[in-house]
Amino acid sequence: MGELRAFAALGAAQWRSATSYRASFLVEMLGNAGATVFDVLTVLVLFQATPEVGGFRLREAMLIVGLSAAGFALADLTVGNVDRLKTYVRAGTLDAVLVRPLPALPQLLLMDLPVRKLLRVLFGFTVLGLAVAANPIDWTPGRVLLMVITPIAAAVFFGSIFVVSASLAFWWVDSGEIGAAFTYGGRDFTSYPISVYGSWFRNVFAYGLGFGFVAYQPALALLGRADPLGLPAWAGFLSPLVALCAAAIAAGVWRTGIRHYRSTGS
Amino acid sequence: MDQRDASVPTISRIGPFRASVTTFGALTGSGFRRYATYRQATIAGTFTNIVFGFLRCYVLLAVAEEAAGQRPGGYDAGQLALYVWVGQGLLSVIGIWGWTELADRIRSGDIAADLLRPIAPVTGYLAADLGRALYCMLTRFGPPLLAGALFFPLHTPARWQTVPLFAVSVILAVVICFGCRYVVNATAYWLQDARGPITLWTLGSGVLGGLYFPLRLLPEEIVLVLWVATPLPSLLQTPLDVIAERDGPALQAALVGLQVLWAAVLLGLAGLVQRRAEKRLVVQGG
Numbered sequence: 001m002g003e004l005r006a007f008a009a010l011g012a013a014q015w016r017s018a019t020s021y022r023a024s025f026l027v028e029m030l031g032n033a034g035a036t037v038f039d040v041l042t043v044l045v046l047f048q049a050t051p052e053v054g055g056f057r058l059r060e061a062m063l064i065v066g067l068s069a070a071g072f073a074l075a076d077l078t079v080g081n082v083d084r085l086k087t088y089v090r091a092g093t094l095d096a097v098l099v100r101p102l103p104a105l106p107q108l109l110l111m112d113l114p115v116r117k118l119l120r121v122l123f124g125f126t127v128l129g130l131a132v133a134a135n136p137i138d139w140t141p142g143r144v145l146l147m148v149i150t151p152i153a154a155a156v157f158f159g160s161i162f163v164v165s166a167s168l169a170f171w172w173v174d175s176g177e178i179g180a181a182f183t184y185g186g187r188d189f190t191s192y193p194i195s196v197y198g199s200w201f202r203n204v205f206a207y208g209l210g211f212g213f214v215a216y217q218p219a220l221a222l223l224g225r226a227d228p229l230g231l232p233a234w235a236g237f238l239s240p241l242v243a244l245c246a247a248a249i250a251a252g253v254w255r256t257g258i259r260h261y262r263s264t265g266s
Numbered sequence: 267m268d269q270r271d272a273s274v275p276t277i278s279r280i281g282p283f284r285a286s287v288t289t290f291g292a293l294t295g296s297g298f299r300r301y302a303t304y305r306q307a308t309i310a311g312t313f314t315n316i317v318f319g320f321l322r323c324y325v326l327l328a329v330a331e332e333a334a335g336q337r338p339g340g341y342d343a344g345q346l347a348l349y350v351w352v353g354q355g356l357l358s359v360i361g362i363w364g365w366t367e368l369a370d371r372i373r374s375g376d377i378a379a380d381l382l383r384p385i386a387p388v389t390g391y392l393a394a395d396l397g398r399a400l401y402c403m404l405t406r407f408g409p410p411l412l413a414g415a416l417f418f419p420l421h422t423p424a425r426w427q428t429v430p431l432f433a434v435s436v437i438l439a440v441v442i443c444f445g446c447r448y449v450v451n452a453t454a455y456w457l458q459d460a461r462g463p464i465t466l467w468t469l470g471s472g473v474l475g476g477l478y479f480p481l482r483l484l485p486e487e488i489v490l491v492l493w494v495a496t497p498l499p500s501l502l503q504t505p506l507d508v509i510a511e512r513d514g515p516a517l518q519a520a521l522v523g524l525q526v527l528w529a530a531v532l533l534g535l536a537g538l539v540q541r542r543a544e545k546r547l548v549v550q551g552g
Binding site for chain 1: 317466
């Protein structure tokens, strides 16, 4: 109870600081949503030039983008701020976080309240809704369940990627933009049918790192399409399992990282 | 006291022109050295550029494979691949993202120190930015291009003037981008917190600069309006179209000419904004 009140106080303080520059806050919120709008727009522009990309039509591609955008926006809203960890490690702000009697991860997430990212989540789910409406999906109980679980599993998966790539800063303070290759890069990867990628690149990202199970395989299962790359139909239902594995790995990496942490002394 | 610092602009026996050239050169050198200290971040950033290069290149090539005549936006596969990989190499050279130094200094009041210097802030920051761009050109341009050349068939420029024209185009793009960032950051003189304008800039410059997809995929009229009415396509689209030889020699040169115009306009605008701001500036903090 006391812990909850402490977190509420932290959150409220951030809310007040965010709203003290109202115009900037509003523009930031619109800009944040705009980033996802442009990602979706890019897919639309590419499909203007051709009726099919990688063997998929626009409405099928929109389902893949929708699943990816909704999951990513949800993860970015909840744990995306952890990517500031490298700044906190470098500046020594993390020391102050660690001496407080609260768990470190939730505190870090509340150090910059991401209300400005709400609009983006809304947009992601709107795209997903439109894509579901545009595709003739043969609804079975299994598919309904998959439809509900997939965005959540995608959010858990992206959230784990955020935590793992931020944890790099515990070992490598100057890791700079390298995390972006997997967080934003992962989002871009999952926004397209993975049949467009070259085989070794696809093997690494889709099956090695698990990004193929975020949006592509579930979308195939929802559409009832056979995978042109040969995975069986039930592969789409693996997405929650893959997400749980990723979360377990992320938790392990984070704990090891926190224990490994040595202040920069600044 | 360090004599060299005190003597350059005032009591040196060399003329005023040479003195300002020396100062500009010294500031450029310091910009270069400043970024050269972040070696690990350079490696990390290069890795990320290469990953995004693969992502974008595969997608665009898949579009080209099934597009009408296999030439979406008038590019063949080799030109598209060159567009993507040179784009990834240039991204940090042009430096669209992440520069909030001026806005931060205005907010904290440190800008007062810049105003005391015997060199105009726009000139001083431009010199440092050119140094940064030079460092990025030497370290971050090559690796993505090399990775692209190893894994994809890239278009090889056929005209003799393409490479020199590309070099000029890149320098102009750096200057234009600096001018844009300066003006965006300078909104902090009026707003205190420039995060909003910076967000809009980051967003607009990426997509309308030609990073997400070649702007030529859009309807022709929109492309024309963007190119003439905004400086954004001059940031990445122009140098990339020049090196990929998307257009005939005349249009190729004309696009660079347009960049000259935009560079002049933006440097002028940055200077104007700075002078207006100085008249009303109240230094924050204490």
